[in-house]
Amino acid sequence: MKDFSAPLLMPDLLDSGQLMGLMNMFRSAHSVVVTAHHGPDGDALGSTLALATYLRSLGKRVSVCLPSMFPDFLRWMPGCRDVLIYRDSPSKVRSLLAQADLVCCLDFCELSRLNAMQEAVERCRAPRLMIDHHEGPDEGAFAFQISRPSMSSTCELVFRLLYQLGAYEGMSRSTAALLMTGIMTDTGNFAYSCDDPVLYLCASLLMRKGVDKESIYKKVYRSWSQGKFTLWADVLSQSLTFHAGGHASVFTLTREMMKSHKFVRGDAEGLVSEPLKIRGMRLCVSLREDTEEDVVRVSLRSTDGFHCREMAERFFDGGGHDDAAGGQLPFPIESAREVVLRAIEAYALELGGE
Numbered sequence: 490m491k492d493f494s495a496p497l498l499m500p501d502l503l504d505s506g507q508l509m510g511l512m513n514m515f516r517s518a519h520s521v522v523v524t525a526h527h528g529p530d531g532d533a534l535g536s537t538l539a540l541a542t543y544l545r546s547l548g549k550r551v552s553v554c555l556p557s558m559f560p561d562f563l564r565w566m567p568g569c570r571d572v573l574i575y576r577d578s579p580s581k582v583r584s585l586l587a588q589a590d591l592v593c594c595l596d597f598c599e600l601s602r603l604n605a606m607q608e609a610v611e612r613c614r615a616p617r618l619m620i621d622h623h624e625g626p627d628e629g630a631f632a633f634q635i636s637r638p639s640m641s642s643t644c645e646l647v648f649r650l651l652y653q654l655g656a657y658e659g660m661s662r663s664t665a666a667l668l669m670t671g672i673m674t675d676t677g678n679f680a681y682s683c684d685d686p687v688l689y690l691c692a693s694l695l696m697r698k699g700v701d702k703e704s705i706y707k708k709v710y711r712s713w714s715q716g717k718f719t720l721w722a723d724v725l726s727q728s729l730t731f732h733a734g735g736h737a738s739v740f741t742l743t744r745e746m747m748k749s750h751k752f753v754r755g756d757a758e759g760l761v762s763e764p765l766k767i768r769g770m771r772l773c774v775s776l777r778e779d780t781e782e783d784v785v786r787v788s789l790r791s792t793d794g795f796h797c798r799e800m801a802e803r804f805f806d807g808g809g810h811d812d813a814a815g816g817q818l819p820f821p822i823e824s825a826r827e828v829v830l831r832a833i834e835a836y837a838l839e840l841g842g843e
């Protein structure tokens with residue numbers, strides 16, 4: 490039992506040695522590139538923009554460069570217009586990386602999550618700082634790492650870092666909104682990965698900056714297009730199948746379906762975990778034909794002690810968190826579906842067991 494008798498104070502994120510190391514790293518850098526994983530979500534975008542704002546306040550030249558575009562429902566996030574997308578302007582990003590003397594890598598811990606941008610980052614000579622909450626960091630890839638898999642989000646991590654660096658007082662409302670957005674999206678609005686009381690201390694301090702949480706909620710969750718809504722309805726009624734005695738579900742999302750519902754980036758985000766609303770559901774898998782490459786993207790979500798990460802590693806050349814993982818298969822979608830069904834078959838006992 491934890492001791493809740495003492496008042497809740499913000500614990501230090503870093504010990505004094507790490508803090509010194511980090512401050513030295515910031516001090517000696519002039520040009521900084523801040524980046525996050527391919528397919529950036531609210532946490533990736535919120536944390537990179539917030540850290541960039543802080544580094545600019547220290548007088549650094551900072552560019553936020555992401556491997557691919559973020560979803561449309563995040564287009565309101567303060568500062569997102571200045572983000573450079575590697576897929577759209579590779580040479581510009583490469584030249585910024587060549588001039589950089591520090592690369593901050595947020596919300597991922599393996600360089601492969603940069604996809605097409607990986608090579609450019611690897612070739613860059615600047616030291617890499619990792620700030621992330623995913624399991625199993627690639628220790629060799631970073632000069633300095635702040636890895637906290639127990640934390641809800643990279644935004645929580647960045648908030649606690651900025652707090653320890655004394656940047657809370659000067660934090661603007663828009664930076665607080667960026668960080669709150671990442672915490673909200675990575676916890677499903679404080680539904681999961683959010684049992685640490687310290688997170689609510691962070692949330693409380695963010696609210697004190699005047700964050701309009703309800704407006705963030707509306708912008709992120711109540712801004713669906715008709716196409717997105719009908720796509721979800723179509724997938725759930727036409728493509729979803731149940732397996733392992735109702736403990737697992739699978740659906741496929743083809744390019745044709747996306748086209749007929751005028752799919753835009755981000756429209757399928759969250760769809761994979763929708764069947765978790767069904768009693769007894771422990772594993773949800775989605776297969777989506779990539780719109781640019783000839784691969785099928787596999788997403789997995791799990792609950793109640795079944796860990797989908799292992800399945801993602803074993804069968805789909807992927808990884809992630811215990812309960813939220815992903816991977817890919819270089820097959821046409823029907824063959825990819827066969828692989829998924831075999832994977833579920835291999836775990837039938839664990840899925841069906843109590």
Ligand SMILES: [Mn+2]
Pocket residue numbers: 532533596622641642643675
């Ligand atoms: Mn995250």
